[in-house]
Amino acid sequence: MNLKDKIRVIENFPQEGISFKDITTLLKDGESFRYTIDKFVEELDGKEFDLIVGPESRGFIIGTPLSYATKKGFVPVRKPGKLPGETVKYEYDLEYGSDSLEIHKDAIQKGQKVVIADDLLATGGTLLSTIKLIEELGGEVVGVLCLIELCHLNGRKHLSDYDVKSLIQY
Numbered sequence: 001m002n003l004k005d006k007i008r009v010i011e012n013f014p015q016e017g018i019s020f021k022d023i024t025t026l027l028k029d030g031e032s033f034r035y036t037i038d039k040f041v042e043e044l045d046g047k048e049f050d051l052i053v054g055p056e057s058r059g060f061i062i063g064t065p066l067s068y069a070t071k072k073g074f075v076p077v078r079k080p081g082k083l084p085g086e087t088v089k090y091e092y093d094l095e096y097g098s099d100s101l102e103i104h105k106d107a108i109q110k111g112q113k114v115v116i117a118d119d120l121l122a123t124g125g126t127l128l129s130t131i132k133l134i135e136e137l138g139g140e141v142v143g144v145l146c147l148i149e150l151c152h153l154n155g156r157k158h159l160s161d162y163d164v165k166s167l168i169q170y
Contacts, residue, residue, distance in 0.1 A: 004168050006032045007148065021148050021170065023058065023119050036167065037065045040117065040145050043165050044070060049113040049142050051075050055101060055130045056082070058119035062147060066117050075107045075114075077130050088136055092129035101126070103133045110138030121146040121166055124155030131162065 006026035013020040026032050040062070052070070054063025055077040067074035080089060080102055087102040108114060114134050121127060121144075131141050141162055149156065149166035156164055 001032065001035050003032060003036060003147075004170075007168065021120065021150075023061075023147060026147075027061065033065075036062075036147060037069055039167055040066050041069050043145060044115065044143065047115070047143055049115045051108065051112055051114050051139075053077060053103075053108075053114050053116050053130060053134060055116070055118055055126050059117055059130075062119055062145070063117040066115075066145070072115075075103065077101050077103050077133060088133055090129040090132045090136075092125040099126075101129050101133060103137065105137070108134055108137040108139040112139045113142045114139045115143040115145060116141060117145045119147045121149040121155045121159075121164065122153045124153075124158035127155070128158050131159070 003026060006029055008022040008025040010020040010022055051073045052063045052067040053075045054060045056079050060076060064074050080100055083102055083104055086105045088105055089100055089102045091100040116127060116130055118127060127144055134141055144159060144162050144164045146166040148168045150170050
């Protein structure tokens with residue numbers, strides 16, 4: 001199955017010059033979405049890990065069914081002020097601005113092995129900040145899974161110490 005055919009590209013969104021890759025068209029096709037999760041499960045075959053972590057918000061969409069399929073727990077990483085418990089915060093740059101993410105301070109125990117699941121690897125800012133949060137809590141990132149990789153933005157270079165897989169490359 002060619003997953004790239006299931007992605008809608010919207011030019012100049014959310015601002016001029018951005019070519020947005022819209023995954024909602026893939027998500028609404030049940031067969032394609034199932035295929036996507038199954039491909040990620042295949043990528044994890046033989047990998048030892050304890051948790052799936054997904055950054056807000058599309059990481060939730062990829063991470064929770066992957067968590068279910070692998071029988072592993074899911075930990076959300078959210079934008080500031082969205083988590084009710086005590087959190088750890090990390091600030092980062094986006095391809096068109098800056099932001100910050102938080103994780104519950106007790107979400108990951110020291111030594112736990114973690115896989116990060118998200119929809120997009122662009123500049124690497126979101127994924128790197130998610131990694132930093134996990135490592136600050138004592139977790140070990142053993143894999144990063146992305147549906148889409150925007151290769152021209154070179155985000156992978158910031159993640160060179162990690163096992164990064166993407167299903168679709170632009």
